[in-house]
Amino acid sequence: MESKIELKKTNELLGMNFYIPSYQRGYRWTEQQVKDLLNDIDEFKQEGDNWYCLQPLVVKKTILDIDQFKQEIESKTELQEIIVALNRQIRYEVIDGQQRLTTIFIILSYFGATNIFDIEYETRKDSKEFLRNITTQNESLTQVYIDFSYMGKAYETVKTFLEQKDQKQRDNFKNKLKNNVKFIWYEIDEPDPIKVFTRLNIGKIPLTNAELIKALFLNRSNFSKDESVRLCQQEIASEWDNMEYTLQNEEFWLFLNNPGYQKPTRIDFIFDLVCEQNELHINKDNIGTDQYHTFRYFYEYFKTGNADVEFCWKAVKKYFQIFQEWYNNLEIYHYIGYLVICQNDRLVDFINKWNESKTSFLEYLKGQIKTVINSCPDLNFQFKEDGSGKVKCKPILLFHNIQTVINQNLTQRSNEKYQLGVFYKFPFHLYKLESWDVEHINSNTDNVEDDEETQKEWLLNIYMGVNETLQDKIKQYFSLDEIEDKKELFNEIKEEVKSEVSIPEKWTQEEKNKIENYTLLDSSTNRSYGNAIFSGKRRVIIGKDKGKLIPVPKLSKDGKLVLSEEKDAVSSFVPPVTKHVFLKYYSATAGNNNYWTKNDAEAYKKDIKSCLEKLD
Numbered sequence: 001m002e003s004k005i006e007l008k009k010t011n012e013l014l015g016m017n018f019y020i021p022s023y024q025r026g027y028r029w030t031e032q033q034v035k036d037l038l039n040d041i042d043e044f045k046q047e048g049d050n051w052y053c054l055q056p057l058v059v060k061k062t063i064l065d066i067d068q069f070k071q072e073i074e075s076k077t078e079l080q081e082i083i084v085a086l087n088r089q090i091r092y093e094v095i096d097g098q099q100r101l102t103t104i105f106i107i108l109s110y111f112g113a114t115n116i117f118d119i120e121y122e123t124r125k126d127s128k129e130f131l132r133n134i135t136t137q138n139e140s141l142t143q144v145y146i147d148f149s150y151m152g153k154a155y156e157t158v159k160t161f162l163e164q165k166d167q168k169q170r171d172n173f174k175n176k177l178k179n180n181v182k183f184i185w186y187e188i189d190e191p192d193p194i195k196v197f198t199r200l201n202i203g204k205i206p207l208t209n210a211e212l213i214k215a216l217f218l219n220r221s222n223f224s225k226d227e228s229v230r231l232c233q234q235e236i237a238s239e240w241d242n243m244e245y246t247l248q249n250e251e252f253w254l255f256l257n258n259p260g261y262q263k264p265t266r267i268d269f270i271f272d273l274v275c276e277q278n279e280l281h282i283n284k285d286n287i288g289t290d291q292y293h294t295f296r297y298f299y300e301y302f303k304t305g306n307a308d309v310e311f312c313w314k315a316v317k318k319y320f321q322i323f324q325e326w327y328n329n330l331e332i333y334h335y336i337g338y339l340v341i342c343q344n345d346r347l348v349d350f351i352n353k354w355n356e357s358k359t360s361f362l363e364y365l366k367g368q369i370k371t372v373i374n375s376c377p378d379l380n381f382q383f384k385e386d387g388s389g390k391v392k393c394k395p396i397l398l399f400h401n402i403q404t405v406i407n408q409n410l411t412q413r414s415n416e417k418y419q420l421g422v423f424y425k426f427p428f429h430l431y432k433l434e435s436w437d438v439e440h441i442n443s444n445t446d447n448v449e450d451d452e453e454t455q456k457e458w459l460l461n462i463y464m465g466v467n468e469t470l471q472d473k474i475k476q477y478f479s480l481d482e483i484e485d486k487k488e489l490f491n492e493i494k495e496e497v498k499s500e501v502s503i504p505e506k507w508t509q510e511e512k513n514k515i516e517n518y519t520l521l522d523s524s525t526n527r528s529y530g531n532a533i534f535s536g537k538r539r540v541i542i543g544k545d546k547g548k549l550i551p552v553p554k555l556s557k558d559g560k561l562v563l564s565e566e567k568d569a570v571s572s573f574v575p576p577v578t579k580h581v582f583l584k585y586y587s588a589t590a591g592n593n594n595y596w597t598k599n600d601a602e603a604y605k606k607d608i609k610s611c612l613e614k615l616d
Helices: 031-043 066-073 079-089 098-110 127-132 139-144 146-163 167-179 193-202 209-217 229-247 250-256 268-276 293-302 309-327 330-343 347-356 361-374 390-413 452-465 468-479 483-497 523-529 534-546 576-582 598-615
Strands: 004-009 017-020 052-063 090-096 118-121 181-187 436-440 518-522
Touching: 004 209, 004 293, 017 098, 031 098, 031 146, 031 167, 052 098, 079 090, 090 098, 090 193, 098 118, 098 127, 098 146, 098 167, 118 127, 127 146, 139 146, 167 181, 181 209, 209 229, 209 268, 209 293, 209 309, 229 250, 229 268, 229 309, 250 309, 250 330, 268 293, 268 309, 268 347, 293 309, 309 330, 309 347, 330 347, 330 361, 330 390, 347 361, 361 390, 361 598, 390 436, 390 518, 390 576, 390 598, 452 468, 452 483, 452 534, 468 483, 518 523, 518 576, 523 534, 534 576
Parallel strands: 017 090, 017 118, 052 181
Antiparallel strands: 004 181, 052 090, 436 518
């Protein structure tokens, strides 16, 4: 047996038997929750055949006493009599939605409705009778049982609300309640209903549009007789699982989306697109805008006389196949991933352009990227001395990373020796899980190595590149105890170093606040080294990339350079260009790793410009 899903009017529940099992808590709706439901129904505009949709009512059908049923129908000859007898023996175990179902019962009771459905709580044997007589409730019971107390208060709330209206308004409300209010009826074929209840209530994982839609797709009645039903169902189920598995892959998902998607099943994302774009070509006037409007869109399609499961499923697969094609294309993957970050909710526009003309699609994406880049300050822009406003160049720095990766791939692809496809993609999933700063490469403050830690780092970085006389002085520096003595010797060493090791000319504050002195860095790493000198930043960046904490080098007593043992640390994603910057990748000749020079900066800026020209 398969799960059954449909929309049921409140009127269609009349005469049914509902059972609330003991694994559920009792009735606990507050006065405000009851008022909210009353107001929702009251404010719903009754126009044409539209209707107000309640949350899913998840149930499991059981037969109370099959032997009694057999005995009862022995003397029956009319089909209708047999159906009535059967209905008396059918009971629906309510797995989810019992609070709302009970409240609807209480509202119907106010109107004196007869043959209302029955509700019985397993933990309260008198509950069926109490609800049947809710209009003349037994106060002694409401004082003993908290469930009954809440039910009694709910009835008083209903009574107060409706008696403030005139007779015509009450009649209108009653008519809407019976004929224009519908439950999403989800009848499961699950042997263990407690498992379903635990997921929906204790795990707080709501029934998704995808689960409801899946029941529609796999419902036998939605297949024409000449189709091989079982085979088609298996094919849809298999492809469905493959889609969900792929969408759960963060690398795939975060290329298309930004973080923050709340639904537990990600195939909902595709169903929402099908609905938004009206791929099934139906009237959407009555589907509403609440969280289950996508399910109702598909339900409306399937209830039409000419519904075609294959056509519907192809509409879903079309989007998934488009996303796969984008993901597997070097340039499209990177350009769309970039635009999703910079333009956010533009995915539908990309899909529409893809459908129009695939040949011009890449040029369209480049044009969109140009629009983003043109909104940034140009490459010669002078940012404020305090560095404020530098975030405006972040889109350029990000694109530099993106195009760098594309260029590397294209270079390797053209190498016949390797014959590689895409060997490395920019990991949007890692980028999006961090907060990013635009960071100065050369510190924004005039770092004159006037504190002991900075002096030590600077000296130890140049130690291996100077003559023995200077090496002896560096050793002496580390043997001194007085800070002033250290400072004096350091200045002496620095002056002598100028003749042996190239110390670049000093940067002006204006020069420090141009794009050639900026790179992307995750916020935690940025905070971890503050205004460290270039060599200190370089050490931290290399450590972050390796997942290691690289300590400051030290000197042993015999004057040899000693590196303390690296310690494991939390690894962070280091963007490729940031790594290139601190490895002096853009410099044509081997330079001084202690400094980010003006020549380095000019070469870096030239590479940024070269990448931007790829958009032309």
